[in-house]
Every structure is written in structure tokens, then in C-alpha cells.
Amino acid sequence: MKKLSLKLGLLFFLILFGLETFMFFFLHSTLVESRVEEELIALQTRGNSHRAILERHFDENTISHVALMESEANTDVVITNRRKEILGSSVKNSLIKGYIENATSSVPREGQTIVDKWQEEKFIVTVSPIEQDGKQIGFVYMFQDTAWIQSLISRLNEQFLFAGFIAVIFTITIIIFLSKALAKPLVKMKEATSQISKGDFSVSLPKTGDDELGDLAQSIQLLANDLSYLKEERSEFLSSISHELRTPLTYIKGYADIVQKRNLSAEERNQYLTIILEETNRLSEMVKNLFDLAKIDKNTFDIKKTPIDLQDFTRKITAKFTPAFIENGMKLEVKCSDAIFLHADAARLEQIIFNLLDNSLKYSSPGDKTYVAVEKHKRQVVIRVKDTGKGIPEQELPYVFNRFYRVDKSRTRALGGTGLGLAIVKELVHAHGGTISVKSTENKGTEFKMVFKGDID
Ligand SMILES: Nc1ncnc2c1ncn2[C@@H]1O[C@H](COP(=O)(O)OP(=O)(O)OP(=O)(O)O)[C@@H](O)[C@H]1O
Ligand SMILES: [Mg+2]
Numbered sequence: 001m002k003k004l005s006l007k008l009g010l011l012f013f014l015i016l017f018g019l020e021t022f023m024f025f026f027l028h029s030t031l032v033e034s035r036v037e038e039e040l041i042a043l044q045t046r047g048n049s050h051r052a053i054l055e056r057h058f059d060e061n062t063i064s065h066v067a068l069m070e071s072e073a074n075t076d077v078v079i080t081n082r083r084k085e086i087l088g089s090s091v092k093n094s095l096i097k098g099y100i101e102n103a104t105s106s107v108p109r110e111g112q113t114i115v116d117k118w119q120e121e122k123f124i125v126t127v128s129p130i131e132q133d134g135k136q137i138g139f140v141y142m143f144q145d146t147a148w149i150q151s152l153i154s155r156l157n158e159q160f161l162f163a164g165f166i167a168v169i170f171t172i173t174i175i176i177f178l179s180k181a182l183a184k185p186l187v188k189m190k191e192a193t194s195q196i197s198k199g200d201f202s203v204s205l206p207k208t209g210d211d212e213l214g215d216l217a218q219s220i221q222l223l224a225n226d227l228s229y230l231k232e233e234r235s236e237f238l239s240s241i242s243h244e245l246r247t248p249l250t251y252i253k254g255y256a257d258i259v260q261k262r263n264l265s266a267e268e269r270n271q272y273l274t275i276i277l278e279e280t281n282r283l284s285e286m287v288k289n290l291f292d293l294a295k296i297d298k299n300t301f302d303i304k305k306t307p308i309d310l311q312d313f314t315r316k317i318t319a320k321f322t323p324a325f326i327e328n329g330m331k332l333e334v335k336c337s338d339a340i341f342l343h344a345d346a347a348r349l350e351q352i353i354f355n356l357l358d359n360s361l362k363y364s365s366p367g368d369k370t371y372v373a374v375e376k377h378k379r380q381v382v383i384r385v386k387d388t389g390k391g392i393p394e395q396e397l398p399y400v401f402n403r404f405y406r407v408d409k410s411r412t413r414a415l416g417g418t419g420l421g422l423a424i425v426k427e428l429v430h431a432h433g434g435t436i437s438v439k440s441t442e443n444k445g446t447e448f449k450m451v452f453k454g455d456i457d
Contacts, residue, residue, distance in 0.1 A: 047142035063088035201228035329366030364389030
């Protein structure tokens, strides 16, 4: 947990901190620049307004008046003649002389900034020319002490530092919460998967939302549920198998014991051996069926689809099954009036029909009828196997496709059923991309309906 949230947190922090630093730096330099610019403009404007007065009255009295006015302000003024000789000044600082001497003599009417390097110099300085009759007669130099600007900037720096500190604290707090919130569902999912890998499928992941993380959590939950269902089904299946195998084995062992130990008449001996043979057949049939199902489960079941002419197919079915039906005093009617083709595995399709007809034979009485009808609806092929046999009670219907499920255990046993026939049929139909459903009324009959798609013309 720590690792992921730490990584996320660090990444967020670096990005946000970088952004904040850049923005603060940008804001700071823009603010300082514009502040200094304002000061320079104000200084220049003040100089220009002194110049305007002096242009009107360029005499000693006005000059000393202007100088006196400035001595009260936090700026200073120096008034010189054309040759830069000082006529009046509000400041006694000898440093200003240097500035005046270094200044150029060609000054535009609107004035000029002479010194603007507030970080290095003691003053920022502007100059405005005094003109009379189109001729320059002197200059007004304005001085602003940079200590004032520097203290202003340092106050600004302090405020920026404070704001930056608050922003960093705020960022860190948000990041801690955010990275934890992001990492939490991931950590939960990791715990869930390791729980699953240990064989405990009872995980419950809360739904976090419909984003990718939520989808992932849902998939893991689904996986756990499926695995849990499979585990349950497997153990149920194994217990059914052992139960189903035990019964015939008990018979075989019992009768074999009798045949071996007792002095039996030839007739009795024959009878018992027949039972042993029947049970052995049942066992091998069951093992064969189970093997088929296992192959389907493992997807190693080969379905070799070829176009099957269903008219031809039903003809063969009729020929194969009619004798068995006649022998049991029943009737079989097969109908496929149109030329219908289906892409399917011929052997598997026969296995499907065989299992269904075998059931109709087993669960009907003499005099009953069985119909097989093949029809085409739009692009679907529908095959129905319908009988007038004993039917299946409604409450049993949902289970008839389950493995080892038999409605009447004792009777079906006598008929040799293993309860795997319909399970195989269902898997085979699904392997062909089809669906199967059943309708039945007790003592009236049963109908299995299969729908296959994608027939070919
Ligand atoms: N046509 C039918 N009429 C009445 N009951 C049926 C019919 N088909 C299936 N059943 C009932 O459904 C149960 C399951 O059928 P399924 O074919 O899976 O097993 P089975 O016939 O008992 O054994 P197996 O087919 O493996 O030899 C049967 O035991 C029977 O009770
Ligand atoms: Mg059957």
C-alpha cells in the first residue's frame, strides 16, 4: 500500500510543485516589473509637471520653490541649466552629481529614464528637458531612492513566501488524500486476488464507480463468483460421480460374490451373470459419456462442420430408429419437407437426435408416438423432437439438463439411464452455436426444440 500511494503522491507533488513554482516565479517577476515601471512613470510625470512650471517661470524663486516642494516628498529633484550646472536641488547627496554628469544631453521632450536598475543603483532617475522658444535651457532631474522600492519588493517576497508555504502545505495535504483514495481500491483488489489465489473465493469488492478501476473490481468479483460456482459444481459433480459409480459396482460385487460362493443352478447363474453384464455395460456407457463431457469441457471436442442435407439426414434417422420403436409398440414419424441444409458435425448431430429419441423410447409406453420435425424459419433451422410419453413434472423441468439428473431415479435406473444424455445434448447444441429448450406436460408428452442459426441455402 505504501509503495503505490507513495509513488503516486511523489509524482503528483513533483508535478504540482513544479507548476506552482513556475507560476509563483512568473507572477512575482511580472508584479515587480510592473511596480517598478509604475514608479518610473510616476517619477517622470512628476518631473514633467515641474518642468511645465519652470518653463513658464525659469527664475531663482520658482526653482527654489520647486526644490522646497520636493524636499517634503519621498522623491528628490535637481534642476540644472543647459550645461548641467545645478541651479536648485532638494537633496544634498553628492552621489547625484555622478548621475547628472553621466546623463546624455539630448533628451526628448517627453523626458527619459536615465537609471532604472533598482537592484544595483541607489536611485532610479528620470530627466525632463526645460525648453523655451524651442531651445533647451535646462533639465529637471528626478530621483527616487531605491531603498524604498527594495523594501517594497522584500515585503512582496515575504508575502509570496508565505503564500508559497501555504500552497505547498495545501498541495501535500491534498496529495496525501488523493493518492490514498486512488491506491485504496487497487490495494483492496490486490488483497482480493491473493485471497482468490489461496482458494478462498468469498471476496467482496465494493463498487467504486463506473471508471476503469470500478470495471476491474467488478471483473475480479465476477471471476471470484465464477470460480466459487465452479468449485461448488465440481465437488457436487464429483460426489455424484462417486455415487453413480458406487451403485453398479455394488451390484457387480454382490452378484459376483453370489456366483462365486453359492452352488447355483445353471439358470440362476446365468441370470446373475446377465445382471453383472448389464451393470458393466452401464458403467462403460457412463464412463464413455463422462469422457465426452470432459472433452467438451476442455474444449478439445472436435466439431467438424460440413453442410448437411437434413432431408437425407432425417431419412437415415428414420431407417435406424423405426425398428426400435416398432419393437416397443410405438410409432416414429419424421418430417422434413423442404430441402434444408445445416452447417454441422454429422456425427454429433446424430448423437443429439439419438439421445433425444432414446429418451422418447425409454419414457413412453406402447401406443405412444414420437415426431421429429425439421423446419426453416427465416435463417434459422428448427428441429423438434416431440413425444406423447409420460412427460416431465413442471418442477423438474429446469434440472433435466443437469448432469446425473433423473426424474424418477428408481425407474430410470431400471431403464439403464445415467442422467448424462441431456447434459451431453445441451453441450453439443451449444457447441454448434444453437439453443435448446424443453416443454412438457405430465402424462401428455414432451417436446425438445432446438434452434440453429446460420443455415446455408
Ligand atoms: N422424452 C422424455 N419424456 C419424459 N421424461 C424425460 C424425457 N427425456 C428426459 N426425461 C427425464 O429427464 C431425465 C434426464 O434425461 P437424460 O437423457 O439426461 O438421462 P437418462 O435418459 O436418465 O440417462 P442417459 O440418457 O444418460 O442414458 C431422465 O431421467 C427422465 O426422467
Ligand atoms: Mg437419456
